Amino acid sequence: MKTKIRFKQILFRTLSVLAFAGTISCEKYLDKAPEADISEKDVFGNFISFQGFVEEMYNCIMDPNKGGAWNQYLFADETLNNSPYAFDDGNYWGNHAYFYGQSVQMTNRDTRTKRVWEYAWYGIRKANVALAKLEEEGLFEGSQEERDHLRGQALFFRGWFYFELARYWGGMPYVTRALEATDELTSEEFKRLNFQDCALRMAEDFRAAAAILPVHWDQSGPGQRTLGHNRDRINKFHALGYLGKALLYAASPMMNEEATGNNSFNAELAKQAAEAFGELLQLADETGTYRMQSWDAWTDNFWRWNWERPGGTEGIMMPTIYQRDRVRWSALGGTVPSSLGLNSGSSADVPTHNNTKNYAMANGLPIDDPESGYDPNDPWTGREPRFYKDILKDGDQIINESGPDRYAELYNGGRHRSQINPPSVTGYYAKRYSPMGTELTISRTGALQAYIPYLRLADIYLMYAEAVLFSPGGTPKASASNYFMTAEQAINVVRNRAQLPNMADKYTATNDAFFEEIVRERAVELNFEGARFCDLRRWNRNGDPRYLNKTAIDFDRGSDGKPINLRERVIVRRVAEKKHNWLPIQIQFTTQYEGFPQNPGW
Template identity: 40%
Template sequence: MKQYIKIIITCFVVWTSIGLSSCEKYLDKEDSTNISEKEAFKNFTNFQGFTEELYNCIVNFTNNYWTNSFNWGEDEITSTAGNFHFIHKIDDGNFWGWQAGFDGWGSGWMDKNNFSTANGRFNKDLWHAAWYGIRKANIGLANMDLMTDATQEEKNLIKGQLLFFRGWFHFRLIQYFGGLPYIDFVIPAGGEIRLERLHYNECADKAAADFRAAADLLPINWDNTAPGKRTLGKNGLRINKIMALGYLGKNYLWAGSPLMNYESTGSKTYNVDYCKKAADAFGELLSLTEGGTTQYSLVSLADYYKNFYTTGEGWALPGATEAIFRGPYSSANDSNWGTSKQYTPLIISEGDLKFVPTANYVDYYGMANGLPIPDITKADPESGYDPKFPWRGRDARFYNDIMFDGLKVVKGAIPDPAEQPNRFANLYTGGSYRDLNTGSRTGYVLRKFVPLTTNKYDHGYDWGYSLNIYVPYMRLADIYLMYAEAAAVGYGGATGATGKSPNFSKTAVEAINVIRDRATVEHVNAKFTSSIDLFLSEVRRERAVELAFEGHRFNDLRRWRLLIEKPYTLKKSVEFDRTGTFDEEDATNNEVANLREVVILERKFSEKHYWLPLKNVDVNMYAEFAQNPGW
């Protein structure tokens, strides 16, 4: 760890510059241009210049390499064209593979050998950015008394950002590795370091204190502050009260979840007290949002895609009004050329390696009447599901997220008549989209993050369409679902569904129904509200559907202590034959036969796989910084 906490070179940007640019260009300067610490931190412009480099420590996991893996649960599998992504190593049970030192690649965005805060997706990773950011935040906090030429509002803005980032980087680390030293002071550059690992809950309490203090110092919207008016309209990514409350709640919910509670106390159940604190933080946020005093709101179903990509909007950053936390990114300057092609089968696109949804995960998408599908191979009179027409009457998010057999994909001309059949998604067993090496291994294709036009005929990924893809870290829908879980456990008693925080008007089940209303899906069925276990099963299914493929599933399965349990260790394909008359205009009318699911692989996990292994170079420094159990 010592290698990650070296002295940070202070850098400055002009407050009136646009956006959250890197300070890297200011690092290579003549010694004669250096200024004293007193000058560096004395006013808002200088101190904000120092602080803004922290934003470039927010790793863009969506576009961190030419192709990028960030769904490591049972939700996704790749084609067989490549095996270097961390998803393959996880499938093999080899969690050492997150480390770049293991094979030079690592997980891509979690560890790299060439970390820099300069612009560019190839040189940022969580491990280095977090330790770097923690030290930088501590240096800033240690120098707050030098900010003499500033208003109280300006001091609050600086301190609030620094506190948030210190909490956020610690939270990002401990959710993967468990309790670590919580560094809340500037460690001297020399001398021996012997900071012991804390329990998860001890780290979470310290992070919570930082998030709470940040929330109390920061505004809801920087545009309404005197300093923010200098960059009016360009403050959307700056840390604010809502972001701090969101992570305050998430930090508490994670601390209260079974895995983290087990690491902290030895109990494999939820920690009710932490869940109450989480529900209260989310309740405070949602009360502000529903009261109309924030800039955040759920986007409409028609605009749902804008949470993840924009096209034809001059490289506008995705997120619209729903994304709460994102980092700086512009595809115009840092291409997502590979990301835009990693989902569409090679036969109608470019690039060999493809990331596709597993059939077992797609099964979580229930019916429009809100009911789950017990078994996709069997008719279900209650939900109305018919295995002869498996794509009919489904949750609207199924149609938004998933490309299924028979869907009309290519809209424009296909010059070669021999390729004309590829206008439609041939995802039946033996279909042209089902190539194991460069297509779908599972019978499904992911379309959530790219428009159907991202193919070699419609050219939707060409530069002129300004397709910009960015999956946010946190959006408002996630807050509603985390509130539902926390309120159910913390305040719901035996049934869960009616639990609610004292500071918010909605119960746990009502919070889920807000998300279902947006999706035009019927409310949670009464049969799931009679017990806490039944209700939590529906909370988990709702998270699986609403937050599908956004990088949450792996950590959700871990914190629920389900990662090593069947059926969550299985990855399946759906197999079927086409039958009857093919409907070119409405693929839900196409009948199938011989519908079944086949296991592609089973993960062989044990208890040790709940936490990633730390680097041996770090755990060998001193006894108090111990390796995670089993590694």
């Protein structure tokens, strides 16, 4: 019997695990009126219509720095602006136009309506519906390859949305079915898991997805319909990358302490993570599907002109593009000097001086190494190449137009330090998503495309090195069981691409010394990508005194243009206690039922 159901009920019902998702709306891809009655066969009966249902999960991916006109998305020690960050004061209740506070609207193509919490739960429900419909006898008609593509995407997204929730709020109930409004939330199924247990469930989904997804959709039968336009479709690399990432997070000290009481890496989980990353890297070597971006085009990972999509050869997972013209008002507008008129006078988020100290010298040695040649009285000379691509300092060119904003005046009393409103509060600007310099003109800004990668190959190499190091018997000279590269060699892949020499022997002599270089290398290579906050927390270092002070650099400009009378000044000392390991969950959600408790300390 052909069952008729209401279109909005089958496709867009937003009952999630805890009724977390908000209001709903109807998508247009099936060319049906919102209230039209259609059958399940119409929706789930063939690959094209079923893929349309799956596509909504892509539209639940948050674009990290475009949740508001400009929204904060860096929550550790990287940046400052003229307004206090609530997180710096220990207040983790704010949503920052990032975490929560919007109803789910699938027809709304406004980047500013996306949030992590609501859209993750909605995406999880969509994944569970898709998986259930694929199992219904006589419903889907298509090839096994088509079925695998649909199932693989749904499995990946279920794991991925749980990862997005858990990395901020901790473990969640891992529900694997689409719930009904009449379900009682009282069984074991709905009890919160710790992060480690939740991550192991994610890993099952990622592993299952990796087994059936293609290396790239352009090389698959179903992908031929969209040949050349499959770059962002979920494939085997996505699944393997997040398999390793979920396991590495689960192995990390904060998560391991929560689960076992041991503030140390879980060696067995680290080994499993290393093998997942090794499998990905081996596949990349064999297929060439992803490869490290060349140094001369390194910035292609982050931005491109003329409406061109960034990501290059290295970006595995990038955010969904909802509004291409939002870049001008967010990624660019929120980081350039207010006097350019690109940010409506709002305060720019600028790098802290302590952030810039993570960058090594051109000889590859960290600045606190006595042999590095670093001169604190001439701090910007002889630094590594990524420093000059990422950090705009005093005297650098801002824009290729005449006028008072052509070159940066970031010294005491300089135009961009005290004369414009608001000024830079630290003495720097950030260039990773705002290509200030000889290429920037006002006329070009409207077509700039800049996006924060969720996962790129450089991160895989760095995570591989970390996972190998903390595996049983791990050392800088060790490798995963399924990949030839040692932890040291993996780090050197990233360093060499940045025109730096291999690591000095003194930093590979002990595991402790090597790990400190991993910490520093991640701070640099992944700077401004949102990794730092999660890294410091999972390493149990969020409250470490080394990472609490957010500083500025005050100086005068000498007659030769060099800085003189330099003084590092603490602007903020971050409040980070044990309870800040996890964000608090909004009270309206923790009062749903007894088995869903608030996070410790909140």
